[in-house]
Amino acid sequence: MYFFLQIALSGIATGAIYGLIAVGYSLTFLTTRVLNFALGMWVMVGGMLTFSLVVQYGINPVLSLAAVLLAMTAMGVAAERVSVFPFLRAGSDVWVMSTLAVGFLFIDFAEIIWGRSPNPVPGLFGSQPVRFGALSVLPQQIAILITAAVVFVALDLFFHRTLLGKAFRAVAHSDQVSTLMGVNVRRIQAGSFAVACGLAGLAGFMVVPLTLAEPQMGTVLGLKAFAIAIIAGLAAPRGILLCGLGYGALEGLISGYLFTGIRDILGFSLMIVVLCFKPEGLFGRPQEERA
Amino acid sequence: MTRARVGAGLLVLVVLIAVPAVASGTYYTYLGMIVFIYGIVAIGLNILAGYAGQLSLGHAALMAVGAYTTALLSKAVAHVPLFAATGIHIWLGVVAGTAAAALFGALLAIPALRVKGPYLAMVTIAFGWVIFKVLQEWSSVTGGDLGISGIPKPRIASMTLGTNQFYYVVLAIFLAALVAQYRLVNSEFGLRLRAMKYSEIGIASVGVNVYRAKVAVFTLSAAFAGLGGTLFAHQQNYISPDNFQFFSSVFFLLAVLFGGAGTQLGPLIGAAVLTLLPEMLHDIDTYRLIVYGVFILITLYLLPNGVMGALERRAPQPARDRPNTDRIPLAPRWIAQGGGASFDVRNISRSFGGLQALRNVSFHVARGSVHALIGPNGAGKTTLINILTSFYQPDSGEVAMDGAVLKLASFSDAARNGIARTFQTVKLFGDLTVLEHVMTGFAPHSHAGILSALIGGRRIRAEAKRFVEEARELIRFVGLEGFEDSSASQLAYGHRRLVEIARALAVRPRVLLLDEPAAGLVAREIEALAGVIRRLREYGMTILLVEHHMDLIVSVSDRITVLDYGEVIAEGSPAAIQQDPRVISAYLGKSLAAA
Numbered sequence: 001m002y003f004f005l006q007i008a009l010s011g012i013a014t015g016a017i018y019g020l021i022a023v024g025y026s027l028t029f030l031t032t033r034v035l036n037f038a039l040g041m042w043v044m045v046g047g048m049l050t051f052s053l054v055v056q057y058g059i060n061p062v063l064s065l066a067a068v069l070l071a072m073t074a075m076g077v078a079a080e081r082v083s084v085f086p087f088l089r090a091g092s093d094v095w096v097m098s099t100l101a102v103g104f105l106f107i108d109f110a111e112i113i114w115g116r117s118p119n120p121v122p123g124l125f126g127s128q129p130v131r132f133g134a135l136s137v138l139p140q141q142i143a144i145l146i147t148a149a150v151v152f153v154a155l156d157l158f159f160h161r162t163l164l165g166k167a168f169r170a171v172a173h174s175d176q177v178s179t180l181m182g183v184n185v186r187r188i189q190a191g192s193f194a195v196a197c198g199l200a201g202l203a204g205f206m207v208v209p210l211t212l213a214e215p216q217m218g219t220v221l222g223l224k225a226f227a228i229a230i231i232a233g234l235a236a237p238r239g240i241l242l243c244g245l246g247y248g249a250l251e252g253l254i255s256g257y258l259f260t261g262i263r264d265i266l267g268f269s270l271m272i273v274v275l276c277f278k279p280e281g282l283f284g285r286p287q288e289e290r291a
Numbered sequence: 292m293t294r295a296r297v298g299a300g301l302l303v304l305v306v307l308i309a310v311p312a313v314a315s316g317t318y319y320t321y322l323g324m325i326v327f328i329y330g331i332v333a334i335g336l337n338i339l340a341g342y343a344g345q346l347s348l349g350h351a352a353l354m355a356v357g358a359y360t361t362a363l364l365s366k367a368v369a370h371v372p373l374f375a376a377t378g379i380h381i382w383l384g385v386v387a388g389t390a391a392a393a394l395f396g397a398l399l400a401i402p403a404l405r406v407k408g409p410y411l412a413m414v415t416i417a418f419g420w421v422i423f424k425v426l427q428e429w430s431s432v433t434g435g436d437l438g439i440s441g442i443p444k445p446r447i448a449s450m451t452l453g454t455n456q457f458y459y460v461v462l463a464i465f466l467a468a469l470v471a472q473y474r475l476v477n478s479e480f481g482l483r484l485r486a487m488k489y490s491e492i493g494i495a496s497v498g499v500n501v502y503r504a505k506v507a508v509f510t511l512s513a514a515f516a517g518l519g520g521t522l523f524a525h526q527q528n529y530i531s532p533d534n535f536q537f538f539s540s541v542f543f544l545l546a547v548l549f550g551g552a553g554t555q556l557g558p559l560i561g562a563a564v565l566t567l568l569p570e571m572l573h574d575i576d577t578y579r580l581i582v583y584g585v586f587i588l589i590t591l592y593l594l595p596n597g598v599m600g601a602l603e604r605r606a607p608q609p610a611r612d613r614p615n616t617d618r619i620p621l622a623p624r625w626i627a628q629g630g631g632a633s634f635d636v637r638n639i640s641r642s643f644g645g646l647q648a649l650r651n652v653s654f655h656v657a658r659g660s661v662h663a664l665i666g667p668n669g670a671g672k673t674t675l676i677n678i679l680t681s682f683y684q685p686d687s688g689e690v691a692m693d694g695a696v697l698k699l700a701s702f703s704d705a706a707r708n709g710i711a712r713t714f715q716t717v718k719l720f721g722d723l724t725v726l727e728h729v730m731t732g733f734a735p736h737s738h739a740g741i742l743s744a745l746i747g748g749r750r751i752r753a754e755a756k757r758f759v760e761e762a763r764e765l766i767r768f769v770g771l772e773g774f775e776d777s778s779a780s781q782l783a784y785g786h787r788r789l790v791e792i793a794r795a796l797a798v799r800p801r802v803l804l805l806d807e808p809a810a811g812l813v814a815r816e817i818e819a820l821a822g823v824i825r826r827l828r829e830y831g832m833t834i835l836l837v838e839h840h841m842d843l844i845v846s847v848s849d850r851i852t853v854l855d856y857g858e859v860i861a862e863g864s865p866a867a868i869q870q871d872p873r874v875i876s877a878y879l880g881k882s883l884a885a886a
Contacts, residue, residue, distance in 0.1 A: 035413060087591065094591050096346055096412050097548065100541060101591075104584035111577075219537070223420055226413050230406070261428035268417040272402045275414065279405035 002134045007256040008249045013141035014210070015248015016148035019241040020203040021225035022232070023155065024196030029234040030172035031192040034084055037096055038103020040222020042197050044215060046072055046204025048110050051119050051213040061124045068201045076197025080190045088189075103218075110215035118212035140209045147206055151199065152241045159237075168192065172235075220264065227271040233281020243282065307462060311455040324458050326559075326566045327465035328522045333546045333558035334468045335515025340544065341552035342476055343508045344488035349399070349415030350516045351539035352422035356395045357388035357517030358524035358535070359426065359433060362442045364388075365525075369443055378446030385521040392517020393510050400509035404502060419540055426532040438531025445525045461522055465559075468515060471745055473555060475511075478744030479730070479737050479755060484508055485553075486720040486731045493718035496680065497798050498706030498735035507741045545583070549590045551597025560598050631833030632693045632709065632801035633658040639688035641674060648674045649857045652688070656802070656850075659831045661824060663844045663865075666854035667877060672837045673715060675854070676806050679835075680705040680712045692802065707735050711800035713791040715807045715837075719779045726775040728790050729762040732797025758797075765793040769823055785816035792823065802833045809840040821847050845869070853877065 021043055028034050036042070046068055053064035083098035125139035158165040168188055170178040175185045203221075211217060228247050232239035247267065254263045274282065311320045332354055340346050361384030374380035403414040426433045433439070445452040445460065452460060475481045483504060487494045491501045524530050542565060550561025572582055594601055634656040641649045649671045656662040664672055677683040679690055681699035689696050697708050705712070711732075720728060737758070743751045766775055769789040774782065779790050788808055795803060805824075809817050817840065824834060824847045838844050844851065844865065851868045853861040855877040861868060868874055 035410070037413065037416075083588070090595070092595070093344075093346060094548065094595075096348075097541075097544065097587050098591050101584040101587035104580040104587075108578055108580040108584070220420075223417055227417060230410075230414070234410075261424070265421050265424050265428070268421045271417060272399075272414070275405050276402040 003256065006135055007252040009135060009137060010141060011249040011252020012245050013144045013248065014251065015245040016144050017203050017207045018225050018228050018248060019244025020148055020151060020199055021221060022229040022240045022244055023152070023237050024199045025226060025229040026234050026237045026240055027192045027196045031168060032088060032189045034088060034095055036193065036196060037099045038106065038222065039196065039200050039225065040218035040220065041103035041106040042072065042200035043204040043207070043221050044110065044218030045106055046201030047208040047213045047217060048114050048215065050205045050208050051114070051121050055119065055121055065205055068205050069198050072201030073194045073198040076194035077190055079197065080193035084193060107215050114215060116215060118214040121208040121213055123209040144206050147202070148241060155237060224267060227268055230271050231274045231282060233284025236281055236283035239281065239283025311458050320454050320458050322566060322570065324461050324526060326563045327461045328519050328526065329546065329566055330465050330559050330562040331468045331522070332516045332519035332543055333550070333562045334472050335512040336543050337547045337552060337558045338472055338475060339508055339512035340547055341554070341557065342481065342488065343484040343505065345505060345509065346412040346544065347415045347512070348412045348540045348544060349419040350543045351535045351537070352419035353392045353396055353513045353516035354520035354523065355422055355426060355535035357392040357520030358530050359439070360391040361385055361388035361521040362439045362524045362530055363432070365443050366441065377448055381443050381445055381525060385518070388521035389514050389518040392520065393514035396513020397506060397510040400506040404505045404509065416537060419537055423532055423536065436532060438529060440529045442524050442528045442530065444528060457526060464522065469555070474747065475744045479739040480741050480744040482727055482730055483734060486723060489721035490718045493720060494731060495702035496706060496712055496718065497732045497794060498703045500701065500703045511741060545587055545590070549594065549597055551599030554597065554599035554603060557597050557599040630801065630831045631659040634802050634833055634835070635691040636679070637689050637691060639675065639678060639685045641678060641683060641685050647857050652854070652859055654852045654859060654862060656833060656835055658833055659828065660849040661828050661834045661836060661847050663836045663838060663848040663851045664854065665838065665844060665851060670854040671857040672854055673806060676712065676804055676837060679804060680710055706798045709801035710804065711795035711798035712804040713788065713795055713806055713808055715810065717787050717791055719787055719790060722778045722780055724776050725766060725771055725779050725790055726762055728779050729765050729793045729797050730758055732794040733758045735798055762797060765796050769793045770819055785812045788812065802835065803827065804835045806837045807839065809838055809843050817843055
């Protein structure tokens with residue numbers, strides 16, 4: 001039983017990371033129907049920057065976090081302008097390829113800058129496990145859970161309580177009507193992409209002390225986050241955190257009781273099963289097409 | 292096809308055939324083989340992504356299914372004397388691998404195609420990852436990371452095919468794949484695919500089951516990928532999971548986009564360039580991803596339609612003169628064959644969230660009559676049309692034709708039950724010609740599917756020929772004669788509405804629903820439209836007309852039903868409706884009516 005709770009608990013912390021990434025897909029889906037196909041690579045860049053700032057330059061973690069968020073969001077604005085907007089305007093789907101291309105550039109440049117080998121990054125709050133009875137948790141895992149909770153509550157308040165957040169939801173509903181209502185749709189489209197990149201950076205910052213910082217770390221993270229976004233429903237940000245936590249716990253249990261190799265196979269298969277029975281996701285509402 | 296193009300094609304063919312003779316057994320012959328193998332996979336992806344508009348980033352995994360199937364099968368039975376003597380097992384493996392990939396494709400497509408376009412691409416990535424992981428982890432069968440070696444070399448009887456001979460075999464299969472692509476795209480099924488890419492709702496309205504068509508084309512596309520995989524396995528004699536990574540899937544989609552998605556020769560150009568490019572860049576292999584990333588971006592910026600798309604770009608044909616819509620010719624005889632049906636709307640209710648769009652709506656449309664449905668904006672007219680044509684499901688109530696209740700469960704059911712429609716905002720198929728638009732409408736009566744497109748046959752050819760004749764008659768009937776080969780996107784707005792009517796008539800409906808057909812038309816065009824409606828009525832068609840244009844309604848309708856706030860408030864002859872105080876107040880407001 002302790003074993004069960006222990007691995008489920010560490011799984012939940014990893015799941016919170018997935019949730020942070022996955023909500024990025026939801027943000028851009030809601031405003032432009034665009035997905036950043038290389039979101040995992042953005043997580044990697046965030047992680048590598050964290051390694052450089054915290055380990056190589058020894059900069060204070062809080063300052064490092066601010067720098068990572070700023071850099072990732074700025075790069076997100078630039079990437080949207082270059083790899084999404086031209087094709088979105090032309091009504092073409094090829095941003096699938098252009099966002100991937102940006103990710104490919106990231107991987108190779110990361111290998112040139114940081115090399116291929118994995119780099120350890122120390123936890124922000126030390127590596128001494130905190131004990132709750134027989135269970136032990138790393139301080140970093142607690143930090144991740146708190147961060148995810150804060151981010152999701154903040155996003156929820158932003159969307160439902162602020163005027164700008166309501167503008168986001170208006171664009172999600174109809175960009176044409178929003179334009180007529182005086183919403184700067186262009187800025188919101190670019191903004192949602194940039195925020196998604198910023199959250200990916202945050203996820204990278206939080207995850208590297210648990211894993212290791214290396215240029216190949218992003219691909220699978222990005223895919224898992226996508227699977228979670230589909231399982232929860234791309235249009236249901238609240239469900240995404242819940243599904244992320246659940247997915248993380250399930251993954252921990254699969255690794256613990258079965259074997260690690262089968263973990264991703266089962267996880268992605270779960271996504272395909274959900275698509276079969278509830279294509280709008282567990283928390284999504286079915287949408288009727290308008291004729 | 293012009294003589295120059297035939298000449299160019301023959302020249303390319305001669306060069307391809309000459310490669311082994313000039314560069315016998317060399318690396319170049321080997322590269323040529325790889326180009327054709329990748330080309331076969333790219334053709335499959337071109338049919339899916341280029342023509343049907345469904346992106347896949349999992350084709351390398353489907354290729355792996357083909358490759359591993361033939362590798363395992365042909366190795367397992369190699370010692371059977373019959374096979375050892377004849378080498379048949381290798382070709383059986385090729386067939387089995389192709390079939391296995393098709394099966395996997397179908398199993399993936401059934402859930403994955405519930406999401407659209409780009410999201411489909413993401414799901415296929417996950418599928419590719421699952422296959423890759425299974426190949427790595429299930430090492431007792433797949434050999435894990437080490438893969439499978441000693442895959443039998445291609446053989447015919449006791450003759451092992453060397454590089455030169457296998458080159459010709461692969462070339463022949465590649466050419467067959469090109470022919471298959473050509474036949475498919477130019478078939479009725481291919482026409483539906485191309486139409487679907489532009490408007491899924493439009494093609495569903497003529498009775499095409501969009502989901503089923505997508506699953507079929509995905510399955511076929513997977514078969515091409517599997518075929519390429521089997522040839523790859525026997526050519527290399529050794530395969531491992533590394534051959535089928537996610538990056539290879541990206542490579543195939545890039546090949547299709549670079550060559551020209553939705554062009555016949557695009558996959559060959561794409562596969563050739565993307566096979567030869569890395570050869571030229573041998574020294575900077577460490578920067579492979581940077582090279583490809585930049586290459587993708589440059590391709591998307593500078594060649595949005597690919598190489599072949601840029602070469603083939605047709606100059607837009609200016610419309611020669613105005614269509615002759617003044618005189619309405621006789622309708623083709625077969626329009627009247629089915630005869631109109633009577634039509635009953637019974638107690639239909641539908642709400643959206645808190646909004647009650649329709650409340651207990653009932654009315655009867657007599658056989659062979661023109662029945663108008665009017666009401667202020669927001670009265671629920673289009674919602675009702677959408678329910679009658681199975682786009683929405685009602686909360687309660689039913690629809691009956693000639694007294695029999697219809698089952699309208701999915702988008703395509705209405706047309707299959709003899710109900711055709713036009714749309715308030717036209718749903719046409721981009722650059723398809725007027726003739727092609729009308730041809731799609733015969734879908735409910737066509738026997739042509741994906742298999743007949745590939746195999747052909749006299750019956751299917753005769754049927755297609757008859758449909759072309761009938762489509763021309765319909766185009767003449769709506770007054771668009773002479774515009775058969777113009778692309779519908781270049782027609783004037785009013786004429787595009789006529790194309791929609793002709794497409795709906797091709798369904799041979801027993802009830803025709805026209806949703807605001809006069810919106811945006813000038814007076815002359817409305818007159819022509821009225822002529823078409825009257826002529827159809829003479830032939831016994833039942834027409835339900837949703838319209839705001841009162842002159843048109845009064846001049847063509849037998850009976851009018853008035854909706855307001857989702858309820859029927861009046862019904863009667865045009866003269867009676869014009870006098871009805873409830874109708875006047877609904878349109879003009881109460882205080883004014885009282886005054």
